[in-house]
Amino acid sequence: MDVFSLEEESGCLMKSCREKYMTGLMIICLFLILSISGCWGKREVEDLAPLMGIGFDLGEKPGTYLITQQYAKTKKGGNSGAETEERTLGAEASSVREAFDIVSKAAYRTPFMGSLKVIVIGEDVAKAGGFNNMLDFAQRFAEFRRSMYLVIARGKAEDVLNLKLRSEQLPALYIRSIIEGGNELSAFPMVRLGHYLTVLGTESTAPILPVVEAVKDGEGIHYKAEKSDEAGEIRIEGAGVLNGDQLVDFLNDEETKGYMWLEDDVSNRLINTVDLKESNVKFSGQVLKSSTRYKVKTDGENFGLNYQVRTSIAIDEVLGLDRQLSGTDWIELVKEAEGSFAKVIQQECESAIKKQRELGFDFLGVGRHIEQRNPRYWKNLKERWKQEVSDFPVSFDIKVTVHNTGMSSSSATNSGGEGQD
């Protein structure tokens, strides 16, 4: 009897010890879970200054940069919580961390980098090269995301970020909105930090960044400015071609549009044939869809790259049509329009190729296309690609289909002929 009771007692004791042990472990686990929630790095949202844009210009002292940081501040008395006003601060420093250190001493909130939308690289820094050192912080520090946009500023990045826009928006957010709305135009590339770094990793391709500029009244756009010499609008037009992280040259609007076709980056585009001299009737339209494929063609000895552009367009505007057309004539005119649009696309593509040949930098990624389609040939070519890039034969096969001509066929004309030539 005694033996049994002793065994029972020791069993109970063991069980109670085990329960205590497990309870103790549970309490420690709970304590640790509470600690992990962020006691050490905890920051209240109200104490954070969300960084929206950052700009890099050359500093006055050699080896330094003027680093402009644009923070958003909730607007007091705004109609909604989403209304913000800007707080832009700059500091001259040799590293981005140092610039944040300087600015943090003046800011009453802690900078939060996770909200960064746009990095603006000033023209002087881009031309001098070496701005990858400035981007290192953005791609290394965990708060940042690789999805932020990169742009080159015509002039100083500081000036762009300090603009007082007529829309009263933050310049950084305004640039972000233009870029994200860019699909409807497909007139400039959308370059995120991640994309830039990926292109940088390919040896043969030169990176390209869109160009942002302040626009004064009369510089392509007319508006009623508060002060005649101050810009109140921002525009993204053209692009900058880089050799590594050094700006080589700017592409104009036509060359950039050519780049967009050849990169298969056109979603919707507004396109017109106004500048074509061959035809009296001019057309404007919207690209509904487009795809660009490429083939490496060879006759056994010589190689060349052939771009095949297939585009669907809806005609929105017909100019210079002074008579009512019959059904068959209208069909013929639409076919003519397809040819005219194809010529415009070809002109844009050719101007991009011409620029690439002038510069000798493969911003169109022709080398990568050859590598993708004919890796064996690329192996022979890649060592001398820098010399070949200016002469490598490129051809185009462009086909445009007009899907519709809008709500009418022939344009409205004076049936009696009055006022018509």
Place this chain on the structure above:
Amino acid sequence: MERISAHQFTTLGAAVLLGTTFLPVASIVALVGGRDGWMSVMPGFALGIPYSLMVLSLMNYYPRKNLLQISEEAFGRWIGKLIGIIYLLCAIYLGGLLLGQVGDIYQTSIMPLTPLWIFFLGGIILVLYLTRSGIEVFGRFSEITFPLIVVAILLNVGLSIPRIEQGELLPILGEGLLPIFKGSLKVIPFVMTYMLFLAGVIAYLPTDKKAIGQLKTGAWKIIFWAGMLDTLIALIQMLVFGPSETIRLVYGLLALGKMVEVSRTVSGVESLFLGVWFAAAVIKIGSLLFVAIWGLESVFGLKGVKWQHLTAIIFLGIAFKNVRAPSLITEIGLIDEYLIMPFVSLWIPVLWGVTRWKRGAGN
């Protein structure tokens, strides 16, 4: 003695094999295999199938025994003990290093100011809790968490599709089959680390004829699921980052998680992914703690809670000793490649061969 079912074996095995491999796999295969590196994951993992079948066939001959006990019978006491010591060292050192990696991942990515000891202690207490509860509870834990890990990975991969760069996958097989072969060699250590666990867990598997068939199917499934998920991860990173960035990024999958944006409303979801991945790390470290416990028991006859605690403390010590992330990651690679891979890749076939030969001679 505890038992785990064939289904628990499959989910536990897949969770252990997947473990923390999904974090470095893309970078490792891209470094040697370039653009085609992602294709080398499955061939590398496939080596796990013959190894698993060898282990399961040994289980047939020696039911309820682990490979260390079988080794002692096959090679003699001292060689068996020597094998056991190497087995033990591999488990303890890698377990400690992986615990250190948990701290590194969380501190680098989302909690930079939280001290490392919080992650170390939090991780090891959870691991200890699971190992003390036994292999059956560990199996059930994996049955619950493994689907969550899979969903988190698939969501991360799926939501990264809008970030895919054009043509990064091309040319396919531009350098021939050699890069795939080289890449496969680099993922074999992952499989061999899983074999350490399999070598011990066989003592807890059912041995009836029907169950053996299910276990063999399970062994195939483990390799397939873990291999497919790692392939998918390596592929999406190649598609989004391209080869040079995939190599450069320390934790590419975390960088992908940071890029996930659904419209302008949902972003910064990497913390959710990291929460689920903590479970994966716990399973992996837990499996190595089990391996160490089995090793201690088989080689030195050391049983009981105090030895589990002591092993956990050694894990902690190794984690604290390796707080420099670059050295830690290199160290994990070295242990995997130059200690675990050669040891396990020789041990299991030789043991299997010797056992078969002895059985043949006996007949």
